[in-house]
Amino acid sequence: MHPELYAAAASFSGVLSLEILKLNPDDRRREEFTLLFGDLDRLSGSAHDPATWLQRAAQNPSALPYLFIAVGRQEDLYPLSGYFHAACQSLGVKSEYHEEDGHHDWFLWDRHIRQFLAAILGPIPEP
8 A cells, every 4th residue: 555665566467447247247257356356246347456646646656666567368367457557557657568378376476576576676596
């Protein structure tokens, strides 16, 4: 709730939007999202709703950290990252967005973690 305290924030295949549940109220992920966010019926408009957070953050974009979003196209959560990135663009919030063929796994995340760290720390030596 205090973005000004951070230099950077990253999402690797994260739940950045709840639009998928609005479009399909019977979505099988509802139970999982309830574990993450609590009562979904009370989430909309709260400080924990990613859309609400973004709208509030857009009021002072210069206080925001560098935002990095990465997702694989074969993931169940793939559309959510795109929804969030599109919302960032429409609100004038800068975000770096990466999507590529890949699944919800460490093969994808390892590549993107290296990109994220290089973006905030500089070149990362190859292992």
